[in-house]
Amino acid sequence: MLSETSQIKGLTLITAYLLTSNEHLTVCHPQSKAVTMPALTDLNIAVVGTGANGAGIGADLVNAGLRVTWIEQWPDNVAAIRENGVRIEFGQLDAGGRVETAHPRVINLCEVATLREKFDAVLLLVKAYDTRWACELIKPYVAEDGFVIGVQNGMSVDDIVAVMGEERSLGAVIEITAAMYTPGVVERHSDRERSWFAVGAPSSAGVRHVATAAAILRTVGVVEETTDIRSAKWMKLALNAAELVPSAIMDLSIADAAKTEGLYDVMLAAGNEAIEAALADGCQVRPIFGMEGDVASNPETFVETVLAELIANYILSYSRSTILQDWMKHRHSEVNELNGFVVQVLRSAGKPAPANQAVVEFAAEIELGTRERGIHNLEALAARVRELGGLVG
Numbered sequence: 001m002l003s004e005t006s007q008i009k010g011l012t013l014i015t016a017y018l019l020t021s022n023e024h025l026t027v028c029h030p031q032s033k034a035v036t037m038p039a040l041t042d043l044n045i046a047v048v049g050t051g052a053n054g055a056g057i058g059a060d061l062v063n064a065g066l067r068v069t070w071i072e073q074w075p076d077n078v079a080a081i082r083e084n085g086v087r088i089e090f091g092q093l094d095a096g097g098r099v100e101t102a103h104p105r106v107i108n109l110c111e112v113a114t115l116r117e118k119f120d121a122v123l124l125l126v127k128a129y130d131t132r133w134a135c136e137l138i139k140p141y142v143a144e145d146g147f148v149i150g151v152q153n154g155m156s157v158d159d160i161v162a163v164m165g166e167e168r169s170l171g172a173v174i175e176i177t178a179a180m181y182t183p184g185v186v187e188r189h190s191d192r193e194r195s196w197f198a199v200g201a202p203s204s205a206g207v208r209h210v211a212t213a214a215a216i217l218r219t220v221g222v223v224e225e226t227t228d229i230r231s232a233k234w235m236k237l238a239l240n241a242a243e244l245v246p247s248a249i250m251d252l253s254i255a256d257a258a259k260t261e262g263l264y265d266v267m268l269a270a271g272n273e274a275i276e277a278a279l280a281d282g283c284q285v286r287p288i289f290g291m292e293g294d295v296a297s298n299p300e301t302f303v304e305t306v307l308a309e310l311i312a313n314y315i316l317s318y319s320r321s322t323i324l325q326d327w328m329k330h331r332h333s334e335v336n337e338l339n340g341f342v343v344q345v346l347r348s349a350g351k352p353a354p355a356n357q358a359v360v361e362f363a364a365e366i367e368l369g370t371r372e373r374g375i376h377n378l379e380a381l382a383a384r385v386r387e388l389g390g391l392v393g
Contacts, residue, residue: 037212038120040066045216046119046141048134049073050106052178052325054125055086055186057151057220059102064219069119070106071138073126080184081106088186091316109137118143121209121216128154128337135163142168147209149199151217153240153322154337155233157202166205170213171229173198173236173288176221177315179325189316195221196289196314200229222290234278235288239306240338242271245359248324248333249366249381251373255317258307262378269355269390271303274342280349289314327366327373335363354390 043066047058050070055077061068072078081104091097107114120143126134135148142148142164149170150156157171175196177189199214201207214223226232246267247257257263275285279299287296289309295301326333339356346353362381365371385391 037215040064040212040215040219043067043120043212043216044117044143045069046071046122046138048122048124048138049126049130050077050081050086050104051125052180052186052188052322053151053174053176054123055081055180056088056176056178056188057123057125057217058104059086059088059100059186060192060220061216062102062104063100066216066219068104069115070104071109071112072106073109074183075108076183077180078106078108080182084184086184086186088188090188090191112137112141115141117141118146120146121212122146122148123216124148124150124152124156124160126152128152128156128334129332131156131159132163135160139163147206147213149209149213151197153244154237154334155230155341156337157229157233161202166201166203168209169206170199170201170209171233172200172213172217173229173232175236175289175310175314177319179320181325181328189319190221190314192221194314196224197221198224198226198229198232198288200226200232202229224290228284228286230281231278231283231286232288234274234281234283235286235302235306237338237341238271238274238278238303239288239310241274241342241356241359242267242303242307243310244321244323245333245335245339245363246270246381247321248327249359249362249373249377250375251324252375253318254315254321255311255319258311260375260378262382265391266355266359266382266385267307268303269385270339270342270359271307272299273346273353273356275299275302276351277342277345277349277353280351281345323363324373332367333363335360335367339363352389354388355385357388358384358390 045068047054048071050058050072058070085101085103088100147168148164149172150160151172151174160169179187197217214225217223243254247254285297285299285302295305323333339359342356343353366373
């Protein structure tokens with residue numbers, strides 16, 4: 001019997017063929033019986049949430065010749081894209097970067113009610129805390145045999161299932177580094193060969209959609225099809241718990257945060273607590289980003305290994321976390337769905353999460369306006385972690 005990895009490699013060749021073919025192919029997924037995949041050009045696709053990641057992904061789908069509708073909640077972004085298209089800036093333009101453009105069909109949230117069509121595939125790229133209402137919004141417009149895939153941080157797949165049902169729900173791990181500070185303009189810091197996804201179904205009922213979703217996302221980056229999407233998403237959450245909010249609290253890029261003495265210890269502690277939470281939740285430590293070796297699947301070394309991989313290969317020196325980008329725009333962040341979720345799971349297991357608890361507290365104060373982000377928070381943050389019982393030894 002072929003290993004899961006070998007089967008996935010075979011599916012990769014098949015789904016890559018679909019990108020340029022109008023034929024329908026029958027494939028076997030490791031968890032399912034044979035399923036017939038439509039040609040990608042036959043699909044009607046929606047991208048819900050076209051900020052930095054959504055617009056970057058959506059642009060690749062449009063430029064691959066797929067039929068795509070963008071549904072966006074920022075009116076200025078919709079207006080800019082309708083007038084000029086979307087501009088994707090890859091890397092630093094003054095240091096060998098390049099610009100790509102796309103001209104999608106884009107509508108405002110308030111225009112969804114005017115749609116008279118059904119979507120075969122919906123890529124959900126809203127914030128994790130917006131998942132449930134976004135699913136309710138789009139549900140009437142999803143084809144009977146269509147699906148919704150959460151291409152998001154956090155454990156949003158359960159919210160998708162709650163609205164769409166197991167047979168029409170998929171989850172994805174996403175690693176794309178991007179930013180959007182100006183309507184219609186995306187800074188994409190990770191090119192396609194350094195954009196990574198894992199795609200899977202939370203139950204066997206939705207497995208038939210995995211190969212199609214993976215084929216769609218292969219227009220954007222490297223895709224792994226997994227039979228354990230929950231564990232994969234927990235591994236990404238562990239990385240996010242370590243990098244996103246701690247760096248934002250200090251107002252630093254992710255790379256600079258990881259080089260800051262004292263802060264790196266807090267980041268590792270937060271990530272390691274997330275690994276502990278994943279195990280308490282019944283999930284497994286497993287490699288992501290295509291990493292291999294014992295250090296990528298060992299609970300004691302996973303976080304430092306994946307953080308080093310992220311910094312070396314998936315971000316630029318000046319890449320800011322999505323949390324920091326939210327705060328710069330005076331928006332609420334996903335801290336409760338990331339670090340807060342770790343606290344919640346460990347509390348349910350009767351265990352503390354001092355690093356994540358402290359991070360949540362500081363983030364809440366920043367969002368309330370009672371604390372300013374900046375490196376001056378480092379000593380106080382570390383002290384609070386110790387007060388809660390962390391950073392021992």
